[in-house]
Amino acid sequence: MTALSLRGMSKRFGSLAAVDDVSIEIPAGCFVCLLGPSGCGKTTLLRLIAGLEEPSGGSLHAGGREITTLASNRRDFGMVFQSLALFPHLDVADNIAYPLAIRGHGRRARMDRVAALLELVQLPGLGARRIHQLSGGQRQRVAIARGLAIDPKVFLLDEPLSALDANLREHMQVELRQLQQRLGVTTLVVTHDQKEALTMADLVIVMNEGKVQQAGAPMEIYRDPANAFVAGFIGQSNLLPCTLESDGSVDLGGTRLALDPQDRVKTRPGPAMLSIRPEDLRPDPQGPITARVAFIRDLGESVQIALDFGETRLQAVFAPRERPAVAIGDALRLAPAPGGIVVLAPPEAPAS
Numbered sequence: 001m002t003a004l005s006l007r008g009m010s011k012r013f014g015s016l017a018a019v020d021d022v023s024i025e026i027p028a029g030c031f032v033c034l035l036g037p038s039g040c041g042k043t044t045l046l047r048l049i050a051g052l053e054e055p056s057g058g059s060l061h062a063g064g065r066e067i068t069t070l071a072s073n074r075r076d077f078g079m080v081f082q083s084l085a086l087f088p089h090l091d092v093a094d095n096i097a098y099p100l101a102i103r104g105h106g107r108r109a110r111m112d113r114v115a116a117l118l119e120l121v122q123l124p125g126l127g128a129r130r131i132h133q134l135s136g137g138q139r140q141r142v143a144i145a146r147g148l149a150i151d152p153k154v155f156l157l158d159e160p161l162s163a164l165d166a167n168l169r170e171h172m173q174v175e176l177r178q179l180q181q182r183l184g185v186t187t188l189v190v191t192h193d194q195k196e197a198l199t200m201a202d203l204v205i206v207m208n209e210g211k212v213q214q215a216g217a218p219m220e221i222y223r224d225p226a227n228a229f230v231a232g233f234i235g236q237s238n239l240l241p242c243t244l245e246s247d248g249s250v251d252l253g254g255t256r257l258a259l260d261p262q263d264r265v266k267t268r269p270g271p272a273m274l275s276i277r278p279e280d281l282r283p284d285p286q287g288p289i290t291a292r293v294a295f296i297r298d299l300g301e302s303v304q305i306a307l308d309f310g311e312t313r314l315q316a317v318f319a320p321r322e323r324p325a326v327a328i329g330d331a332l333r334l335a336p337a338p339g340g341i342v343v344l345a346p347p348e349a350p351a352s
């Protein structure tokens, strides 16, 4: 079942298309991450869904009903803002109960719901605290509880974890994901952190310059990027200009690579971009790629080796067991793992 359906949605600010003709279907119960660099239109898209921005074009449907012009407070969507927007003059319980109070729920019903929500976000007994008496992670939980207070059909969160330090952030990613799975609520989270998106989401929507570049399951996006932007933005990737020959091989500035049947070719013969992940470069004495070791980073659980290959810097990563016996300045021969190569159309030249 589709929870949300966006059809050709756009939002212009003057001459800027912040969201440009976005069409997506979001299945019910799905955890979606809107991912992209700063300014790509993630927040604007979330605000369009929330009804906090008026679209310049397109339509929005929820549960089969058109809601393009429905007022924000009548959409039954929960929202957590980047700033959290908690009220310092109210205690935790009244913060969480606020959406219920403005909808006219009685005090008894509000307090019962608050007690259940405090249990849900693992803050039992903290209802009487003021916001300034809470840690960063606890504030985050209060904001999440408030967003869930009305039992929303759709839960929208804008960079909810961005203010937290790395450890707490990872902990809260897992907690938020588990909470969402338990409730089964359709959830959209804006993030610019690709690791966060890959960890939490069922569906990742990668945006750039107001447009959806690719929408898919995290591993599909990682393994099978639709274009050079997605390959470069998601995870680490070696992106090398190349020529796709009509016989199906690839010329890398004089180095010829035969492709494996599992490799993916997404463009026509001619100038192209080859993408290969660092973990898909294997040491191989017969390998077609010869590169010079420029830097070695021993991280314990893995070894990262940067190599100079013509004008390009390649990144390779090996398990300690597979570490090639090389030192800086040595030549190392490498072969791509079967299925590790994606040949993509070259990035478009920027419009002048």
Ligand SMILES: Nc1ncnc2c1ncn2[C@@H]1O[C@H](COP(=O)(O)OP(=O)(O)OP(=O)(O)O)[C@@H](O)[C@H]1O
Binding pocket: 013, 016, 018, 036, 037, 038, 039, 040, 041, 042, 043, 044, 045, 192
């Ligand atoms: N109210 C507004 N008036 C004019 N321009 C705006 C407005 N809101 C957003 N923009 C512009 O629209 C573009 C998209 O902004 P948006 O906040 O959606 O990006 P974002 O991907 O969420 O970025 P970030 O990760 O930095 O929050 C940006 O160029 C921004 O400057």
